[in-house]
Amino acid sequence: MxxxxxxxxxxxxxxxxxxxxxxxxxxxxxxxFVDPFSRFLNSQGFDLLTDSFRIHGNVVALDDGKAIEAESVAALMTAFFDAQETWQxxxxxxxxxxxxxxxxxxxxxxxxxxxxxxxxxxxxxxxxxxxxxxxxxxxxxxxxxxxxxxxxxxxxxxxxxxxxxxxxxxxxxxxxxxxxxxxxxxxxxxxxxxxxxxxxxxxxxxxxxxxxxxxxxxxxx
Ligand SMILES: [Mg+2]
Missing domain, CATH: 3.40.50.1000 (HAD superfamily/HAD-like)
Structure with missing residues (x-):
């Protein structure tokens, strides 16, 4: 069950x-998922690093390259899943x-x-x-x-x-x-x-x- x-x-x-x-x-x-999510992040001013096996900690701001907080990553993932028909x-x-x-x-x-x-x-x-x-x-x-x-x-x-x-x-x-x-x-x-x-x-x-x-x-x- x-x-x-x-x-x-x-x-x-x-x-x-x-x-x-x-x-x-x-x-x-x-x-x-990974490539469409990367393109979605780029459209929002972020990027996904793919040099380690994780999403959290690997989402960085395009302007300064700094990793963003877990809460912001979660919000971006929610926005991506809401918009998945456009991206995936x-x-x-x-x-x-x-x-x-x-x-x-x-x-x-x-x-x-x-x-x-x-x-x-x-x-x-x-x-x-x-x-x-x-x-x-x-x-x-x-x-x-x-x-x-x-x-x-x-x-x-x-x-x-x-x-x-x-x-x-x-x-x-x-x-x-x-x-x-x-x-x-x-x-x-x-x-x-x-x-x-x-x-x-x-x-x-x-x-x-x-x-x-x-x-x-x-x-x-
Ligand atoms: Mg899977």
Whole structure:
């Protein structure tokens, strides 16, 4: 059971699908985040440094290069998520690869973000041809993935760019296949260690065959 009642409510609305399950993170996995957020910051007079794996502490003012306070970073992130339809793009290959898997899997997008951003994200995903159900959560991802699986005996794969989310799913769904995928190449080089057993995907072009094999399904061409 997810610790987040709104997440649990959203999951209860999903169809009772019994096919193999693929749960996919959104930011930096199906949507680019770091590059669009950098462009958004530039438009507001700020910049994002990408020489360490974090956002807070890495947002600097363009005029003096000084890092801004955590509260200001949080406000800019909120403004960015409000305006995401203007800025965010689909990660290269995500639409085609998910489309090739969709006939044989249940695909659910799981985004760790304030619930209030869900409607605008839904509209953006639909416009980008990513029509899969979107679940938002303000709590750990592992219990949410377990709840989406729904107690049914079916294989599960989970893709995320943040190691702690992979760890959370490893704890809650020990038999889940874990994949790491990150759109931004610069941040990827600075990643903290991944949980053991997590498979690194270079990009979506190699993801389809790996996921299909792991979940025991074929991939449409
Ligand atoms: Mg992410």
């Amino acid at each position: 997810s610790d987040d009642p709104e997440t649990a409510r959203q999951i209860a609305e999903l169809s009772r699908d019994s096919r193999p399950l693929l749960v996919v993170d959104v930011d930096e996995v199906v949507l680019d 793009t689909a990660a290269a290959g995500a639409v085609d690869t998910l489309g090739s898997l969709a006939p044989r899997l249940e695909i659910v997008l799981l985004s760790a973000m304030p619930h209030r951003h869900r409607p605008v994200r839904r509209a953006l995903l639909d416009r980008l041809s990513l029509p899969y159900p979107l679940v938002s959560t303000e709590a750990a991802k592992g219990p949410a993935v377990s709840m989406i699986r729904g107690g049914r005996e079916r294989p599960v794969a989970f893709i995320d760019d943040i190691p702690r989310n992979l760890e959370s799913v490893a704890r809650s769904v020990p038999d889940a296949a874990l994949f790491h995928l990150m759109s931004h190449q610069g941040f990827r080089a600075l990643l903290p260690p991944l949980p053991s057993g997590a498979v690194v995907l270079r990009d979506w072009s190699e993801a389809g065959a790996r996921i299909a094999k792991e979940l025991g399904v074929s991939q449409s061409t």
